[in-house]
Amino acid sequence: MIERIKQFTDSTNFNKAFTVTLAAVLPVIILAQFDLFRTGFAIAIGAVLTYPADIPSSLKHRAKGLLAATCIVTTCTLIINILHATTATVYPFVFYPIVLLMVFFLSMISVYGQRATMVSFSGLLAIALSTGHVQTSDNILQYCGLILGGGLFYTLVSVIFNYLRPYRYTELEMADCLKLTGKYLKQRGHLWDIDANREKIIEKQLYLQVELNTKHENLREVLLRNRSNAGNSNKNRKMLLVFISLVEVLELALSTSFDHNTLQEKFSDHPKVLANYQTLVYNLSSTLKKIAKSLNKKKKYTSKHKLLQDLEAFAKAVKEYEETVDNKNAAETISILRNMLHYAEKQTEKVKVIERAFTTNMSFKDMQGRDRDVEKFLTPEYYPFHILKENLSLSSTIFRLSLRLTVTIALGFIIGNIFTLQNVYWILLTVIVIMRPGYGLTKQRSYQRIVGTATGCVIAFGVLAVLHQPIVIAVLAIILMLLGFTFTAINYRIGATFVTIFVVFIYSMLNPDIIHVIKYRLLDTAIGAALAFGANHFFFPSWEFIQIRVFLKKSIEANVAFLKEITDLYNKKGIVPTSYRVARKNAFIELGNLTASYQRMMQEPKGKQKQQPQIYKLAVLNHTLLSSLASLGTYTQSHKTTKASKAFNVVVQAVIRNLELAVNLLENTDSTEISPEEKEELKARFTELKEIRAKELQENYLVDEENFRTKMQEAQLIIEQLVWLNNISENIVKSAKQLEVVK
Template identity: 55%
Template sequence: MLYKIQKFTDSTYFTNAMKVTIAAVIPVIVFTYLGKFGMGFAMAIGAFFTYPSDIPSSLKHKMKGIVFTAFLVASINLIINIVHPYPWIFYPFLTLLIFLLSMISVYGQRGTMVSFSGLVTVSLAFSNISTGWAMIEHAGLILAGGLFYLIVSLVFHYIRPHRYIELQIAECIKLSSKYLKLRGDLWNTNTDKKLIIEKQLHLQVELNTIHQNIREFIISNSTVNGSSNQNRKMLLVFISLVEILELSLSTSFDHEKLHQKFDDQPELLLTYQKLAYNLAASLKKLSKSVKKRKVYVSKYNLLKDLNALQHAITIYEKDLGKIAASEGVLMLTTMLQYAEKQVEKIKIIERAFSLTSNKLDFKGIDKDLEKFLTPQYYPLSTLTQNLSFSSTIFRHSLRLTITLMFGFILGIFLPFQNVYWILLTIIVILRPSYGLTKERSFQRLIGTILGGLIAFGILYIVKENFVISILAIICILLGFSFTQINYRVSATFVTMYVVFVYGILTPNISDLVQYRILDTLVGAALAFLANHFLWPSWEFLNIPNHLEKAIKANQQYLKQIAIFYNEKGSLSTAYRLARKNAFIEVGNLMASFQRMSQEPKSKQKQLPQVYKLAVLNHSLLSSLASMGTYIQSHKTTTASKTFNIVIDTVSKSLEYAISILKENNLDSSENIPQEELAMHFMELKKIQENEMKKGIPNNDEEEDFQLKMQEAQLVIEQLVWLNNLSENIVKTIKILKTS
């Protein structure tokens, strides 16, 4: 229990909640002591408004984002107060303002957060409409609150400058451990392989998100502030984690074939499975040590596990004889080499978090980093290019604008106590995704009712304002802490905070709770209906785009692998970029499927085919990673003519799949030479069989022979697999387009 509490209080979410709570509470306490509670509360509101824009990034970008948001929210509050008395100006202005603020989301995560801050400011501006000097003073206090939040955020940054990236890396290590554990589960004969693959796909989405968070933080820090030793260390760990994931994907073993092959020697596969589980367990323990900031001490002897597997292979070869065991030895050697590479990567991470880390490990690690990060600039053209119904953000902005204006007018003409609660509920709940909007609607409603009942019960018993104030502070801290973890819990604590604050200011608590529940219900209903009827962004409309991007990314990855296999040399930046994009786009395709599965049944069009295409693209990525990692880590022979023919054929098949998606072109003009391919595969296998029949040469040439045989086997298997996968992708897309 204590460990869970410590883990929660050490999390990024709790730290961020601490920042905004301190920035909001201190002004209230100070100004209340001076008899100016209203001024302190206005500064607290400014801190709340500015807080969402404080996303992880370089210090320079963080400061710019917070300062811009502080001035933006203060200006919005002032302008609304100025134009409010003039209905003929106010309503058109409010409509345009809401739309433009919504459209800021086109500028990525920071733009989305600034947009949210601006919209929340619009909704809460109606809670305190002023005139004359009072409105200028109020806007100034909101600005002061935002700038005070910046100071608090900077203090936290300098106290623990590396804590965010440490926690992100720890979480990434933990997720990578889960992925390796799932790979180990595949070796169980009675396991549900489809379920494991589905779990892997969901985990891939999580890994993509956290990889992007780490990539943006580390690379933006390097490009803006220069590379510190700490930054290089984290970058080395991150690269190792990406390579561990690639290695995991690359081990697309035929488990059924292996089980059949070694049915009489089950201890071989059990020895390997133990090693696979210990790889995952080592990462899990490493993740815990990073979170606790303890020097890592290895618990698992991975080298001993490797030696055990090597010994088992030797015994197997000795028992059957070299010729009879040659095929099995090749399979087992491939598994051993994969495990050796994983151990090597894990050891790099272990050294980075131990006292023996060497600065030489970081040499050249930050080369070409800026190419892996989307540049942070905000041209007007990005906004104008999205001003069409083809843009999801444009449709969402229109939807949000109409819903907020309808909610505002409804709140004015009907006897609602606080119209801004309706607006705030709409802003918080209404998301571009139908599934998320539906989920948040229920969570917020349940949280509001539950929070109101709990707070009302506490106020019925507790009458001391000091105790109520302490409870309010605790509730707002927990409310912000749970926003990203559990929205229902967050809504519960935020409602309790609001009730406690009003409990101090006004005696009509029962009316407050009733109106808040009513306003929340109205806002949630409007948000839900708007997302269903106002230009809904059903996910099946986005699936073709995600499919095209995933196939193109895999195609580019295939192209870079072929170039590297033909030309040899060192790994190019283009190769690493293609690999990164393939991982991201396949993950995005799976995320799109997840969103689609949350929508109404009538909108889940061709859901089985979409899932099959997500699995096929993931399998294609796995096969590409298998070939890519092999040619990176082994001395390979000259690429054969057949290799290039198959690669070209697979690339054409993927291009054909894309043309079907884009143009509904079911009749291919490309003559894919399947019969010729079959002949080439037979030729390669005959060459391999002839080499095997010749027997293993003398000891001096034995290692080279083994490598050639291993390469031939792996390349042939992957070429056949790549060709089959590309054909299945084409067939499934045809079914998708015709059904």
Template identity: 60%
Template sequence: MIDKVRDFIDNANFTRAVIVTVSGFLPVFIGTQLGYFDIGFAIALGAFLTYPADIPSNIVHRAKGLLVATSIVTACTLLVNLLSTVPWLFYPGVVALVFLISMLSVYGQRATMISFGALIAVALGTGHIHSGLEIFTYCALILGGGLFYTLVSLTFNFLSPHRYTELELANCLKLTAKYMKLRGDLWNAGADRTAIIEQQLNLQVEINLAHENLREVLIRNRANTGNSNRSRRMLMMFISLMEILELALSTSFDHSSLHEKFGAHSKVLNTYQNLAYNLGSSLKRIGKSIAKRKTYTAKHNLMADLEAVENAINEYEQRLGTEAAAEGVWMLKNMLHYAEKQIEKIKVIERALTVTSLSKELNKKRTSDLDKFIQPDYYPLKTLFENLTFSSTIFRHSLRLALTIALGLAVGSFSDVQNVYWILLTIIVIMRPGYGLTKQRSYHRIAGTVLGGIIAFAILSLVHHHVIIGTLAVVCMLLGFTFTAINYWIGATFVTMYVVFLYSLLTPNIEDVIQYRILDTAIGAILAFISNYFFWPSWEFLNQPVFIKKSIEANRNYLAEITAYYNHKGDVTTSYRLARKNAMVELGNLMSSYQRMVQEPKSKQKQLQMVYKLAVLNHTLLSALASLGTYIQNHKTYKASEAFNVVVKAVTANLDHAIAILNLDIQAGEALTANNEELAVRFTELKNIRAGELREIHVDNEQEFRLRMEEAHLVIEQLIWLNSLSENIVKAVKALDLKH
């Protein structure tokens, strides 16, 4: 329990909650003590509105983001108050302002969070109108609150500048370890491989997010803080984690066939599975040592586990005889080679964690061109104009949000609602571009509000001391901000309790306040729910062809980079690593879209199984590509043969065919099919082609000839598997209904 509490406190979400709680509590407390509660509350409000923009990044970007957020929040507050001076323009102006602010989301995650804070400012502004010079005084206090929050946040960062990176790296290690564990589960004879693959696909989404967070912090920090020893070590560990994941993806064995072949010799597979589990366990242990800032000590002797696998292979060979066991030994040694590479990468991470300093020269080549892996800081105005179309999800969401806010204002004007801005706040907090998340948040918001109100009133019936109630309000605020990012239902419960406790200190009629709050929350949630269903909904089945196409394109580009590397050799290029990263990211995006579709009404889950099938096919294709790329990188290979390029051309043609179908370019697809049929005829001749090539270049040495033929066998078998997968992708894409 102590460890769980410690982990909860030593968490980025809790830290952010502490920052916003301190930023909000101090102005109110000091203002109350000096008799200026309203001033302290306005400053606290400015801090709260700036808080959403405080997302993890390097210190320079955080500071810029917070200052921009403070400026936009202040400007929105000023505009709402100025609009109130022209009554006929007020409601249209507020609705237009909501639309424009929401459109800022086209510029990425930080812009989305700045937009969210500004929308909250607009909603609150409609309920707290000032006049005359008070407008500018109030806006100055809001500005001061934003600047105060920025100061507190940067101070916390100064006190522990590397903690977020350490925790995110530990999380990435934990997720990768979980992925490795799932790969180990595949070796169970009775494993439900379909369920395990689905878990891997879902996990890929989380891993992609962790990778993106680490790129944002490590690479941007490297540019701003210099290449310090700590940053080199963390970057080295992150790069190794990426390579471990590629290796894990590359071990795409046919487990059923292996169990059939080695069923009578289960020791060799069990020994290998034990090694696979220990690889994941070692990563998990490294992650825990980083998170807890404890000295790392290895629990598993991976080299001994590797030796145990070698002994099991030798035992298998001795039992069957060299000739009879030849094919099996070759398969097992190929597995062993991948395990050796995984151990090498883990040893790199262990060394980066335990060695006091790393050679700059060691990292220089591997960390070059890293800036290409993150989004550049570029916010052109044309991006905004390009998204002013119904084909843009953000445009539809912004229009939907603006219309729902207009409905909320109308309901508030024509009904007996005490605080219209609570309806607007609920709409802004709940509404998301996707229907599924909006529905979920609607339920959680209402349930959290009701439950929070019940618990708070129960406490207030027993506790009447103002200091205790104030302390409970601060604690609930802290927990509310912490859980909002983890579990929205629990977060909404604590936020409601905080509001009830706060109002109990300020007003005598707290029962009326909470009744109106529950009513307004219900109205806002219902409006948000209805609007997301009827007003230009962004159903996921409409977006699926785009996600599928991007995943196929990313895999095709990855294959092109592998082909270029095989033909030209040399060092692994930045473009190769970028293609690998994009293939993983687009697969994760496809799976995220599938997850969102599952949350939508059954009637809108069109072609759900076919979409999932294409996600699995793309995952398998990515795994096969990673296997081919890893083999070429880690083995002594020769010049790519004509046979290799024949198959690559066929696979690429299939993927281009699938992309053409998704683009509704039927003629291009038919042309690619005709071309591919000619290539497919030659598959039966591939090994003969390679053998003829070797004889033509006079490879007389029997050992070298055998090695080159072994390479040809491995590569060609993998490519034939790739071609089969690409053909299945074409068939699956053809089965999609693209005219809905």
């Protein structure tokens, strides 16, 4: 229990919650001593409204985001109060349209990425809160100044905490990345079980890739921006080396695709071979998980598994197999085993690099130029107007969300005024907090918000019925605020419960009629949740079956770009260019986006899960395609390959043509299939490649046996991958044809 508490208080979510709690509570406590409670409370509001924009990055970008949020929060508060003060006579006809325009504009700036989304969220919260706490004309500038001060104070506290623990966020994200990569490897190991449910395992791998993509993006943001802005500290370089190695571990894992059923049959009389291989994979997975655990606990890592001995045992099993079979008849099987051994060697090497990073004082020889041009992997931070302009259409998810949010906020105002509710802004806050672009998440958060609020109100009423000491209530409110902010990111229902108790406690100190507070809190939350949920169903809905075609198209296009980079590398040889690694990264990200889109689709009503089997098939085909490409790319990088034949390039071009045809089908644009003449030439090229391979296999009289083995291995893998790529691309075209346009 003590260990769990330590881990909880050391988490990123707890530290962020502690930062905002400190920044909000400190001004209240200090100024309350001078009878300036309301002044301190206004500063606290500014701090809390700025907090959502505090997302990890380099210190420079983090500070910029917080300052932007502070300015937007202050400006929104100022505009709302001035509007209310100056338009009293024509209040409904001027005030509401301008407020709704502000809501729409702030929601639209989410098109510029995650940081912009959170800055937008801060502004929207400020608008909602300001409508319920309007100031008199004399107090407007003073109040807005205090809000500005609160935002600046939170920024200062956040920066100070960053200096106190500059690397802890990176360590925690790295630990999560290590753990997830270990889980991914373990799933790869499960594929070798005789009774394995391989379809289910592949599905789990797809979902793990979504999580890994998020972790990779977070680590790129903090590691690469810190590298470019703050130089190369040893700590940062070590983490960068580990991160690069983890990305390569994932690519290697994805690149090893085998026909497990066939191999199980072929090695049924030699089970030791596959058993040793599986043991090594499991131990590689366990090693990464143990490194993650030591990093989480800030303890020195001690290696438990003897990975080199496991690798040696597998190599020995391969050698014993070769000695007991007829090499001529089992040439292909032996070649597959050697490919597996080569993969095992490379994977063990990379995991050992990660182990050394946490057990020795590294000299960074393992970098060997692997960090070259890494800044090109970052998403550029610029905000051109044309991106906003391009999203001003119903085809944009953000535009639909902005319209939906604006209409729902308008309904919240109307309902609040018709029924003269006590705190209309609670309805608005609930809508802003709950509403998300997707139906599934909005539905989930609506339910969690209502349950959390109801639970919190019951608990708060029970506590206040027996507890009447203001100081004790204030201390409990601070603790609950801390827990509420922490759990909001972990478990929204529990977070909503703590936040509700905290809010009721605060109001109980300001208003003794706590029954009315609880009643209106419950009512307003229920109305807000119902509005958000209903709006996502009826107002400009963004059903995933419409959006997923875009993700399918982007995933295929990213795979085409990756294939072109692999082809260039195979033809030109030499050092792996940065463009290859960027294309690989994009292919992984787009596949993750496609999988995430499919997950969201499965959370929607059954009637909206249109053509689910075809979409799932296309998602799996894209995963298989990327796996095959990664296999081809990994082999090309790690082996000295022969000159690319014309047949190789003809087949690659045919695959690209098929994939481009699939993209056109998804876009519903005119496209032409490969002509019968081209298909005949393609068959001839496959025949040519197979003849080359047969010739290589027959030339067993070569004096240089190692050279023969290398050529045979290359011939087998390249031809198999080309045949496989062509089959996959044809299946993608067939599936794309079956995907009808639905509305």
